[in-house]
Amino acid sequence: HPSPTNPGAGPAALEPVTVVLHPLADADGKVILFGEHAVVYGEPALAAGLPDGLTLRATPLDDPTAFATLSIPAWDLEIALDVESDHRVARAALAVLGHCDAPVRGHRIIGEARIPSRAGLGSSATLTVALARLGLGPDAPAPAILAAATEGEQIFHGAPSGIDAHVACHGGVVRFSRDLGASEVRPQVGFDLLIVPTGVPRHTATQVAHVRAR
Helix, strand or coil, rough: EEECCECCCCCCCCCCCCCCHHHEEEEEEEEEEEEECHHHHHHCCEEEEEEEEEEEEECCCCCCCCEEEEHHHHHHEEECCCCCCCCCHHHHHHHHHHCCCCEEEEEEEEEEECCCCCCCHHHHHHHHHHHHHHCCCCCCHHHHHHHHHHHHHHHCCCCCCHHHHHHHCCEEEEEECCCCEEECCCHHHHHHCCCCCEEEEEEEEHHHHHHHHH
């Protein structure tokens, strides 16, 4: 077919489309005040967001064909998002970005974490929600962010309840159950919450299995 701009020419060449990650995204951490782990089995839980748990910044690499890299120094994390990687964080990140139709090459992603990893404070959900916002944009609707984040959370936890991702996305204080979802809780008085990490790493899926065994 002739080109519309030059009737005597052949098919018009398609211009390459460059897709980039959004430059900045963040997500809240979380603390479950009541019902931790039991929430996976349908029991209600009360949770609160920890503001600005993780901030991600994406910048272009010199080589746009190179696999994206993810670095979060506070978590001792430095990985390439290689599609053949068996690293669980890489697999989860790729699942989130893939759900968003976002690029997995040509970017360096650096994270500033204000919560420790593997401490029960929602580090995996902060990562998956923040990655979803890098892929979809910080103003993307919450259901789209949560759908993308859940792809990664399933790799981390198998069958997550959804409470971590909800709080990472929305913040605030919520009552959550698998059957009824989340409802906002407005405390009638302000209160201080002191969180003291033990420094002992833990794996949520293992803790959930212990609850089931009881």
